[in-house]
Amino acid sequence: MKNHSILRVEDLSIDYIVLGGSLKAVRNVSFEIYEGEVVCLVGESGSGKSTVGLAIAGALPENAIIRSGRIIFMGKNLLEAETRNKKVNNIMIVFQDPAATLNPLFKVGEVISDVIKTHLQIKEREKIKEKALEMFRMVELPDPTRIYNSYPHELSGGMLQRVVIAIALSTNPRMLIADEPTTMLDVTLQAQIIDLLLSLKRKLGLSMLFITHNLGVASEIADRIIVMYGGELIEEANSSELINNPLHPYTRGLMECIPRTHIKYSKLKHIPGTIPDLANPLKGCIFSDRCSEVMDVCRVVKPPIKEYSRNHKVACHLYMEEKQ
Amino acid sequence: MKRFKEQIIILNLIIKKPTSLASLIIVVCFVVVGLTAPLIVPYSEDAWGLTYNVEKRFLPPSLEHPFGTDALGRDMLSRVLLGSSFSLVIAAGVIGLSLIIGIPVGVAAGYHGGRIGTILMRITDMFLAFPPLLLAIVFAATLGRGLLNLIIALAISWWPWYARLVYVQTNTVKNMPYIDSAKIAGLSSFKIMTKHVIPNALTPTLVQAALDTGSAILEAAGLSFIGVGVKPPTPEWGLLVSEGWQSINYAWWIAFFPGLAILITVVGFNLFSDALRESADPRIRRTILMRLGIKQ
Amino acid sequence: MSRLVEINNLRKYFPIRSGLFGKIVGHVKAVDGITFSVGQSEVVSLVGESGSGKTTIAKCLLLLERPTSGEILFDGYNITEARGKEYRDYRRSVQAVFQNPFLSLDPRMNVHDIISEPVKNHMKLSRKELYEYVSKLLEMVGLDQSFLEKFPHELSGGQAQRVAIARAISLNPKLVILDEPTSALDVSIQAQILNLLAELKEKMNLSYLLITHDLSIVRYISDRVLVIYLGKIMEEAPTEKIFKEPLHPYTQTLLTSVPDPFAKDVREKVILRGEPPSPTNPPKACRFHTRCPHVMDVCREEEPPEIQFGEKHRTYCWLHVKK
Numbered sequence A: 001m002k003n004h005s006i007l008r009v010e011d012l013s014i015d016y017i018v019l020g021g022s023l024k025a026v027r028n029v030s031f032e033i034y035e036g037e038v039v040c041l042v043g044e045s046g047s048g049k050s051t052v053g054l055a056i057a058g059a060l061p062e063n064a065i066i067r068s069g070r071i072i073f074m075g076k077n078l079l080e081a082e083t084r085n086k087k088v089n090n091i092m093i094v095f096q097d098p099a100a101t102l103n104p105l106f107k108v109g110e111v112i113s114d115v116i117k118t119h120l121q122i123k124e125r126e127k128i129k130e131k132a133l134e135m136f137r138m139v140e141l142p143d144p145t146r147i148y149n150s151y152p153h154e155l156s157g158g159m160l161q162r163v164v165i166a167i168a169l170s171t172n173p174r175m176l177i178a179d180e181p182t183t184m185l186d187v188t189l190q191a192q193i194i195d196l197l198l199s200l201k202r203k204l205g206l207s208m209l210f211i212t213h214n215l216g217v218a219s220e221i222a223d224r225i226i227v228m229y230g231g232e233l234i235e236e237a238n239s240s241e242l243i244n245n246p247l248h249p250y251t252r253g254l255m256e257c258i259p260r261t262h263i264k265y266s267k268l269k270h271i272p273g274t275i276p277d278l279a280n281p282l283k284g285c286i287f288s289d290r291c292s293e294v295m296d297v298c299r300v301v302k303p304p305i306k307e308y309s310r311n312h313k314v315a316c317h318l319y320m321e322e323k324q
Numbered sequence B: 001m002k003r004f005k006e007q008i009i010i011l012n013l014i015i016k017k018p019t020s021l022a023s024l025i026i027v028v029c030f031v032v033v034g035l036t037a038p039l040i041v042p043y044s045e046d047a048w049g050l051t052y053n054v055e056k057r058f059l060p061p062s063l064e065h066p067f068g069t070d071a072l073g074r075d076m077l078s079r080v081l082l083g084s085s086f087s088l089v090i091a092a093g094v095i096g097l098s099l100i101i102g103i104p105v106g107v108a109a110g111y112h113g114g115r116i117g118t119i120l121m122r123i124t125d126m127f128l129a130f131p132p133l134l135l136a137i138v139f140a141a142t143l144g145r146g147l148l149n150l151i152i153a154l155a156i157s158w159w160p161w162y163a164r165l166v167y168v169q170t171n172t173v174k175n176m177p178y179i180d181s182a183k184i185a186g187l188s189s190f191k192i193m194t195k196h197v198i199p200n201a202l203t204p205t206l207v208q209a210a211l212d213t214g215s216a217i218l219e220a221a222g223l224s225f226i227g228v229g230v231k232p233p234t235p236e237w238g239l240l241v242s243e244g245w246q247s248i249n250y251a252w253w254i255a256f257f258p259g260l261a262i263l264i265t266v267v268g269f270n271l272f273s274d275a276l277r278e279s280a281d282p283r284i285r286r287t288i289l290m291r292l293g294i295k296q
Numbered sequence C: 001m002s003r004l005v006e007i008n009n010l011r012k013y014f015p016i017r018s019g020l021f022g023k024i025v026g027h028v029k030a031v032d033g034i035t036f037s038v039g040q041s042e043v044v045s046l047v048g049e050s051g052s053g054k055t056t057i058a059k060c061l062l063l064l065e066r067p068t069s070g071e072i073l074f075d076g077y078n079i080t081e082a083r084g085k086e087y088r089d090y091r092r093s094v095q096a097v098f099q100n101p102f103l104s105l106d107p108r109m110n111v112h113d114i115i116s117e118p119v120k121n122h123m124k125l126s127r128k129e130l131y132e133y134v135s136k137l138l139e140m141v142g143l144d145q146s147f148l149e150k151f152p153h154e155l156s157g158g159q160a161q162r163v164a165i166a167r168a169i170s171l172n173p174k175l176v177i178l179d180e181p182t183s184a185l186d187v188s189i190q191a192q193i194l195n196l197l198a199e200l201k202e203k204m205n206l207s208y209l210l211i212t213h214d215l216s217i218v219r220y221i222s223d224r225v226l227v228i229y230l231g232k233i234m235e236e237a238p239t240e241k242i243f244k245e246p247l248h249p250y251t252q253t254l255l256t257s258v259p260d261p262f263a264k265d266v267r268e269k270v271i272l273r274g275e276p277p278s279p280t281n282p283p284k285a286c287r288f289h290t291r292c293p294h295v296m297d298v299c300r301e302e303e304p305p306e307i308q309f310g311e312k313h314r315t316y317c318w319l320h321v322k323k
Helices: A049-057 A081-085 A108-120 A125-138 A144-148 A157-169 A187-204 A215-221 A239-244 A249-257 A296-300 A317-323 B002-016 B018-040 B044-048 B076-112 B114-128 B132-143 B147-174 B177-184 B189-211 B213-225 B237-245 B252-280 B282-292 C054-061 C084-093 C111-122 C127-140 C157-169 C187-204 C215-221 C239-244 C249-257 C297-301
Strands: A005-018 A021-034 A038-042 A064-073 A091-094 A175-179 A207-212 A224-229 A232-238 A306-309 A312-314 C003-018 C023-039 C043-047 C069-074 C094-097 C175-179 C207-212 C224-229 C232-238 C306-308 C314-316
Touching: A005 A049, A005 A207, A021 A049, A021 A064, A021 A207, A021 A232, A038 A049, A038 A187, A038 A215, A049 A064, A049 A091, A049 A175, A049 A207, A091 A157, A108 A125, A108 A144, A108 A157, A125 A144, A125 A157, A157 A175, A157 A187, A187 A207, A187 A215, A187 C249, A207 A215, A215 A224, A215 A239, A224 A239, A224 A249, A232 A239, A232 A249, A249 C187, A306 A317, B002 B018, B002 B252, B018 B044, B018 B076, B018 B252, B044 B076, B076 B114, B076 B147, B076 B189, B076 B213, B076 B237, B076 B252, B114 B147, B132 B147, B132 B213, B147 B189, B147 B213, B177 B189, B177 C094, B189 B213, B189 B252, B213 B237, B213 B252, B237 B252, C003 C054, C003 C207, C023 C043, C023 C054, C023 C207, C023 C232, C043 C054, C043 C215, C054 C175, C054 C207, C084 C094, C084 C111, C094 C157, C111 C127, C111 C157, C127 C157, C157 C187, C187 C215, C207 C215, C215 C239, C224 C239, C224 C249, C232 C239, C232 C249, C239 C249
Parallel strands: A038 A207, A038 A224, A091 A175, A175 A207, C043 C207, C043 C224, C094 C175, C175 C207
Antiparallel strands: A005 A021, A005 A064, A224 A232, A232 A312, A306 A312, C003 C023, C003 C069, C224 C232, C232 C314, C306 C314
């Protein structure tokens, strides 16, 4: 791939101020997304994956503080004050619960019309409606005119998620951030939405940051997968490379935790312990207290993320030594 | 200590914001003075209104009588101080009585539902349909003046609000999965109600009730002011204002000090309830933390 | 394997009321004629999506809902009519673990009180005996005594679910109903809980009725699977058979819809069109015909009969009638 980078996150650190202290939710995270690429941020709760997504979309909650870093989107740092105040309609975000993002008092047609009117500066009513219906058709909603005149509660979860995606895409964004968009849906509907996002990517050449806790979903949609744990980036590789050849003990463990549908086995592997305390993250490697292959150096020195092979980076002492 | 971690943090937050701290001080002072006033007032007999002293009529504020004296020569400071005891008794009485009626009605209607629940809630709605103060005035006038009658009249207009609140809470708690868990454990309806439903449903209501003290004092003072509350010479603040009202042109202090007491207490309680609500609500709490710039 | 619980033609309709006088204008047919059984120390999975009625079946079994018709037999008696000793016996024998432990545990109780509540209700133990008993249960679910004084909000999701499991096994039940026991948990924690459940099953000779939308955990833990859709059984088979030779098109779709990073090349994905219909007004004849990729005319007109395929494998589908 000879694509240009569309988004570059550099050394991003974000704290949340909470009762009695602060949580270091994201620490020194750097990665890049190329044009027309789907990148998945995979992690469990507390991994900081959603915080990264919110920071890029400029939708961090009020108690978040960006400690360091730059988010460069199409050559501009989104964290600089002047760019920050401008409405960025080149990046749109879709959340887990579509019902919570739509105002129950408005018909979904009114919502999308409003977005089209403000973002695209279209004045004529017919043109706005035409565009809205076109968007609904693009996300493969049946009977767009009926949907246009429906209230959110009249539509099912899968349809609402399509509506929300249509609204996000109506501003012709260059990039879509999808934060667990299929988690609340049944598996058959989840498969539909994944299918839709993939076809939109092909049709529109859309770059996408897809955030999920589900490695299975990630493997279906992503070109590249980034694994986060406890607020840090620990491994990054091409989708099939990561699935077939995971390096970091955490990624390997996560892979073995997933119950599989196509083979029978008697005992599931699991990772002992619980997710890390973000108020006082470990000094050395963030995974060292749960790692089965922990060495002395892991508890003292934080391993930097290093290229292991082409298109495969990992932050683990196991692989540092091998290379030396 | 661990159990009260949350409470300690809330208290910490309140102390850090000046208006909240002020309100906390007012509330604490009010309660302390209210409890001890009968023992600390400088002129006890004046305070209870048992004396009549012609020479001392209408004395302006002085060192001897910091709040001046009234038309019958009684020390206003003593009367205002003792008034806080009456306000405390009235507020506690009104809220206590309202809870005694409101909680059973709300729990019964919320937990059992069905026809009895519907009837109970319709009765509650009937009371809620009248403006509360009007309802209280009508009942106070009918029952006649007196401390107990005032409390009863106010409670009659007050309980439906608690019944409604308890009803809504009970309904929510009743449908929580942990109630299902209790049923599966084999607990009887009665035990589920007393051990799980009531404790979980009551907390918000009890907090609300404690915060309603300010409004109870204000309404009681209102009723006494228009002459359907306590009987003279009870040193109730509303009554004191009403007595001082006639001589406002030449003895402003008689109405002024009890009025000021009402103002400070009510504003204090209202600010305190806002502060508590802010600090206890995690979403708002964040913004306070931000504003204060607490970083650790 | 002897039968522990038998469910015969279970129906549960919820009335839809409307207007001032609550006139019944229709019914949500949450469960519409379901028959199955759970054997001694067997794990049976009920698999279905939202609206399939799987949770309603659990609620009927737990006596939290009264069935509209049909019977649930336990130890030879119909539990919906059980009173007195039979009722208490049943309550003791059937326990449950729910999806979200933070909602299914009373937030005002500490761990000791949560676990001891069912014990106190059914057994007479002194305070000291109770304390020891609860400590032993905690140990069985992999927690130590330091948790006794904690409140649910001080626990992580996995720890809270362990407490819920300790409570469920505290009365030595015969059947534990697991209603989406791991859906609210992280993947690494989900594996811990599944292993714990499997271990407890062996140790205590438990039967499980596992209710889930997630087929991937089914293969790990269960002996038999029932696939349900809009209140009706689509297919029932031993677990291995469901995964190897799924007969019903709905089962096939469900299987390929589960995102599995390792099965990407193994299978061909079937993507259903359209949304699941509402259980208020389910499709006539075969319930799946509105979304079925193999739909035929007969599917729209007549309900498919039960077809047996070898031992313990049955399905309801016209596709297999001709054979």
